[in-house]
Amino acid sequence: xxxxxxxxxxxxxxxxxxxxxxxxxxxxxxxxxxxxxxxxxxxxxxxxxxxxxxxxxxxxxxxxxxxxxxxxxxxxxxxxxxxxxxxxxxxxxxxxxxxxxxxxxxxxxxxxxxxxxxxxxxxxxxxxxxxxxxxxxxxxxxxxxxxxxxxxxxxxxxxxxxxxxxxxxxxxxxxxxxxxxxxxxxxxxxxxxxxxxxxxxxxxxxxxxxxxxxxxxxxxxxxxxxxxxxxxxxxxxxxxxxxxxxxxxxxxxxxxxxxxxxxxxxxxxxxxxxxxxxxxxxxxxxxxxxxx
Ligand SMILES: Cc1cc2nc3c(=O)[nH]c(=O)nc-3n(C[C@H](O)[C@H](O)[C@H](O)COP(=O)(O)OP(=O)(O)OC[C@H]3O[C@@H](n4cnc5c(N)ncnc54)[C@H](O)[C@@H]3O)c2cc1C
Numbered sequence: 001x002x003x004x005x006x007x008x009x010x011x012x013x014x015x016x017x018x019x020x021x022x023x024x025x026x027x028x029x030x031x032x033x034x035x036x037x038x039x040x041x042x043x044x045x046x047x048x049x050x051x052x053x054x055x056x057x058x059x060x061x062x063x064x065x066x067x068x069x070x071x072x073x074x075x076x077x078x079x080x081x082x083x084x085x086x087x088x089x090x091x092x093x094x095x096x097x098x099x100x101x102x103x104x105x106x107x108x109x110x111x112x113x114x115x116x117x118x119x120x121x122x123x124x125x126x127x128x129x130x131x132x133x134x135x136x137x138x139x140x141x142x143x144x145x146x147x148x149x150x151x152x153x154x155x156x157x158x159x160x161x162x163x164x165x166x167x168x169x170x171x172x173x174x175x176x177x178x179x180x181x182x183x184x185x186x187x188x189x190x191x192x193x194x195x196x197x198x199x200x201x202x203x204x205x206x207x208x209x210x211x212x213x214x215x216x217x218x219x220x221x222x223x224x225x226x227x228x229x230x231x232x233x234x235x236x237x238x239x240x241x242x243x244x245x246x247x248x249x250x251x252x253x254x255x256x257x258x259x260x261x262x263x264x265x266x267x268x269x270x271x272x273x274x275x276x277x278x279x280x281x282x283x284x285x286x287x288x289x290x291x292x
Contacts, residue, residue, distance in 0.1 A: 002041050008051045013059075013165055017139040019051050021163040029053055029165060031074060031113040034105050059112075059167060062086060071169045073112025077101065080111060089173055092180040092196075096127045099184070112166045118220065120155045121190035121261065126215030127182040128169065129223045130196035136168035137161070145170070149213070152220035177201045178209075179282035183274045184216065191216045192261035195250070195274035199282050205235050212246065212275065217267040218255030226253070227275075236283060243279055247272030 008027070010016040020027055030036055030050035039045045053059065059072040062083045069089055071080070080086060081097040100106055100114070100123055114124050115135065128135075128148040135146045137160055146159060153159050160166065174180065178200035184191040198211040210231040215221030227249040231239045251268035258264040 002037065003046055005040075005047055006049045008049055009055050010051060010053070011055055011057075013056060013138050013167055014140045016051050016053055016056065016165055017163045019049070020165075021140070023049050024162065027051055029116070031110040032076065032108040033113075034109040035113060035117045035119065053165065064089065064173070067173045069171045069173060071111060071171070073115075073166045073168065074110050076108060076110055077106035077114075078103075081106070090131065090171060090180075092182055093127055093131065093171070096123050096182045099123070101189070111169065115151065115169075116158060116160065116166050118152055118154075118156050118158050119190075120219050121186075121192070121216045122221075123182065123184060123191060123194050123215065125152055125221040126194045126196045126213045127180075128171070129213035129221060130180055130182070130198040130211040131171050131174075132198070132211070133169055133171045135166055136170060137164040138167045139164045143167075149223040152222075155219040157220075175200050177203075177286075179285050181278040181281045183278050183281070185270050185274060186216070186261060188261055190261075193217045193254075193267050193270040193274060194221075195271055195278055197275065197278040197282060199231070199239075199279070201236075201286070207231050207234050207236070207239055210239075212250055214250050214254040214271055216261070217251075217264075217271060218257055222253055222255070224250045224253040240279065240283075243276050244272065247275045250275060 008019050027049040028047045030052050060074040061072045063070045064085050077097050077100045086094050133148040135151050180198040182196045184194040186192040194215040196213040200209040202208040210228045212227045213223045227246040230242045230246040251271040256264040256267040
């Protein structure tokens with residue numbers, strides 16, 4: 001049963017932040033409510049006030065501004081999987097959104113709520129890391145940009161300050177020659193393991209940049225610089241043979257935890273499998289692009 005709470009309806013980020021500052025631990029931001037209301041119904045958390053941010057103008061938009069895609073915190077997963085700008089510019093992100101949860105959760109749950117709840121078995125954090133995203137946090141008096149890899153501190157814990165809101169996610173447009181993929185595996189409702197990969201080639205066949213992130217297996221999604229280094233400055237063929245080692249490094253970095261979603265060893269194995277498949281997917285897309 002839900003206990004009684006008061007619903008606040010601020011009309012600006014400043015007003016929402018001031019409410020957070022004034023009521024402290026007794027108040028919480030409320031977006032789609034798919035995580036928050038469930039946790040409150042189960043008595044895991046209790047808040048006297050929920051601050052509904054859905055009436056704040058401008059937080060529900062997706063825009064291409066110069067070479068950056070700006071996504072507000074409030075679009076639902078359904079909004080994002082159907083968005084024409086994202087479909088054209090960030091197909092790997094759209095694919096990830098299409099596979100989040102189920103149709104009912106996607107219709108109500110927001111991207112901002114997913115990121116701020118920092119549930120370990122979640123997809124967007126991992127893919128945002130390889131896309132080079134920055135998360136914008138705002139409070140009454142200040143605004144800052146946080147690289148996606150610094151946002152998650154632990155399971156259910158982000159680096160947001162008590163009176164900060166997540167307002168925007170900023171993603172640089174993909175370079176012409178680059179490719180990205182996010183693959184996940186799971187047999188329960190939420191994923192057991194997720195792997196993101198971004199590869200950018202120079203004008204020839206050398207990998208100029210590589211980003212690898214792992215999520216769901218451990219308490220928080222992580223970028224794995226050591227595994228990325230194994231692919232950088234390699235030809236496509238050389239990188240393909242370095243993948244097994246990169247997968248081992250990424251699996252170790254995932255801090256996999258044995259739970260209902262699988263043993264730690266099993267999750268580590270899946271990290272390697274998904275990394276290889278993500279590389280194959282990006283390479284195949286690159287070959288088909290060059291044949292057009
Ligand atoms: C059955 C089920 C299956 C799921 N499966 C998946 C899955 O496969 N993959 C996946 O990635 N996710 C999955 N999810 C998670 C789902 O994506 C999230 O529930 C949803 O996106 C949360 O968004 P919301 O708007 O409902 O958040 P809310 O429940 O409204 O909020 C969640 C938390 O974030 C805080 N918050 C919300 N917005 C902001 C903001 N702008 N600034 C600061 N704090 C904020 C709230 O205070 C609260 O603590 C699943 C969820 C369910 C219930």
